[in-house]
Amino acid sequence: MLTIALPKGELLKNSIRILQDVGLDFSAFLDSSNRQLQISDSSGKAKGLLVRAQDVPVYVEYGQAQLGIVGYDVLREKKPQVAHLVDLEFGHCRMSVAVKQESAYRSVLELPPHGRVASKYVNSAREYFHGLDLPVEIVPLYGSVELGPITGMSEAIVDLVSTGRTLRENGLVEIETLYQSTARLIAHPLSYRLNADDLLGLIEKLRAIALGVPCA
Amino acid sequence: MLTIALPKGELLKNSIRILQDVGLDFSAFLDSSNRQLQISDSSGKAKGLLVRAQDVPVYVEYGQAQLGIVGYDVLREKKPQVAHLVDLEFGHCRMSVAVKQESAYRSVLELPPHGRVASKYVNSAREYFHGLDLPVEIVPLYGSVELGPITGMSEAIVDLVSTGRTLRENGLVEIETLYQSTARLIAHPLSYRLNADDLLGLIEKLRAIALGVPCA
Numbered sequence: 001m002l003t004i005a006l007p008k009g010e011l012l013k014n015s016i017r018i019l020q021d022v023g024l025d026f027s028a029f030l031d032s033s034n035r036q037l038q039i040s041d042s043s044g045k046a047k048g049l050l051v052r053a054q055d056v057p058v059y060v061e062y063g064q065a066q067l068g069i070v071g072y073d074v075l076r077e078k079k080p081q082v083a084h085l086v087d088l089e090f091g092h093c094r095m096s097v098a099v100k101q102e103s104a105y106r107s108v109l110e111l112p113p114h115g116r117v118a119s120k121y122v123n124s125a126r127e128y129f130h131g132l133d134l135p136v137e138i139v140p141l142y143g144s145v146e147l148g149p150i151t152g153m154s155e156a157i158v159d160l161v162s163t164g165r166t167l168r169e170n171g172l173v174e175i176e177t178l179y180q181s182t183a184r185l186i187a188h189p190l191s192y193r194l195n196a197d198d199l200l201g202l203i204e205k206l207r208a209i210a211l212g213v214p215c216a
Numbered sequence: 217m218l219t220i221a222l223p224k225g226e227l228l229k230n231s232i233r234i235l236q237d238v239g240l241d242f243s244a245f246l247d248s249s250n251r252q253l254q255i256s257d258s259s260g261k262a263k264g265l266l267v268r269a270q271d272v273p274v275y276v277e278y279g280q281a282q283l284g285i286v287g288y289d290v291l292r293e294k295k296p297q298v299a300h301l302v303d304l305e306f307g308h309c310r311m312s313v314a315v316k317q318e319s320a321y322r323s324v325l326e327l328p329p330h331g332r333v334a335s336k337y338v339n340s341a342r343e344y345f346h347g348l349d350l351p352v353e354i355v356p357l358y359g360s361v362e363l364g365p366i367t368g369m370s371e372a373i374v375d376l377v378s379t380g381r382t383l384r385e386n387g388l389v390e391i392e393t394l395y396q397s398t399a400r401l402i403a404h405p406l407s408y409r410l411n412a413d414d415l416l417g418l419i420e421k422l423r424a425i426a427l428g429v430p431c432a
């Protein structure tokens with residue numbers, strides 16, 4: 001049976017909707033009383049696995065799930081060995097550099113050499129500044145990255161921005177965008193090549209629907 | 217002014233209690249309507265910084281907080297450059313190896329060479345199996361590590377266990393303990409040596425109280 005890894009959080013609702021459009025119903029994951037992390041679609045054709053967004057590519061890479069839905073930000077940060085198939089065109093957001101509104105920095109090139117940049121996306125941040133030839137120290141944080149500049153620990157942050165509300169509430173302002181991110185369909189490379197359980201048919205249906213799905 | 221980094225989650229309540237015992241009140245962090253991540257103690261002597269448990273040593277290492285309270289598990293995993301001062305004797309738990317109840321493994325040495333172990337604590341897990349000379353592949357996960365053995369992705373997990381309820385609910389059983397963990401008081405090494413804001417006096421008071429604090 002086909003297993004699909006779905007991401008907890010922001011992308012879950014639209015992930016379930018697009019799978020419903022191809023006849024796979026995992027809406028039980030949206031039930032607030034649900035505690036199950038594995039459920040079968042009512043048609044019995046597929047199983048859904050509800051995991052952390054960062055864990056989706058892990059389950060797909062190890063072949064525990066043949067398909068997965070995950071943000072491009074996670075793929076870019078973790079570089080998992082998965083087949084990257086379809087831009088699902090929802091979950092639009094961007095990876096940005098932000099600084100304190102009252103700071104003097106209005107472009108990344110104005111940041112001080114050997115300054116500090118706090119981020120949950122340490123690889124993306126490191127690559128970006130390396131590409132600019134700007135030596136900065138990346139401070140790895142797990143949450144509330146905006147506290148970096150607020151406490152004075154870092155000059156800037158690199159973080160995922162959707163509406164920008166969190167930044168505004170914390171007196172921060174974006175000065176650069178690293179890349180845009182959306183939800184992506186990924187597959188276990190070997191399952192994809194072997195076309196197990198008519199994976200290709202399902203992927204083509206999802207690809208067709210993705211083009212018509214309104215943005216989140 | 218002295219800044220103290222406090223961990224969100226399990227250790228927060230007891231962290232606030234022990235600081236109240238030395239006259240520093242950060243109980244506003246426990247108010248469910250609170251959204252502030254920085255508050256000043258009512259006496260004006262200290263500031264509290266509410267951050268993810270894994271981020272506590274980061275703020276202390278960079279000197280943004282002079283003191284912090286964090287689980288030994290985080291210190292052991294991340295090896296931050298902080299002064300490790302007092303065992304606060306609450307938040308007792310253990311880092312354990314667990315397998316499926318119905319598996320044949322009853323000791324770690326029975327695990328298959330080149331088997332897989334899922335964990336959020338990849339460094340602790342790698343060190344442990346390296347010490348046993350048992351070559352295993354560590355699968356890094358961010359959440360719901362128990363899904364590793366349940367889905368068949370891994371033979372075992374290495375995870376923090378408190379009551380053991382999560383393991384039992386998922387049909388897993390502990391077969392080995394890597395180490396015991398409790399909440400620890402840490403300090404920024406330079407602030408500690410310089411004894412800024414009479415840090416040493418406060419640390420001694422906390423040390424004295426720790427010995428009398430009932431276990432969580």
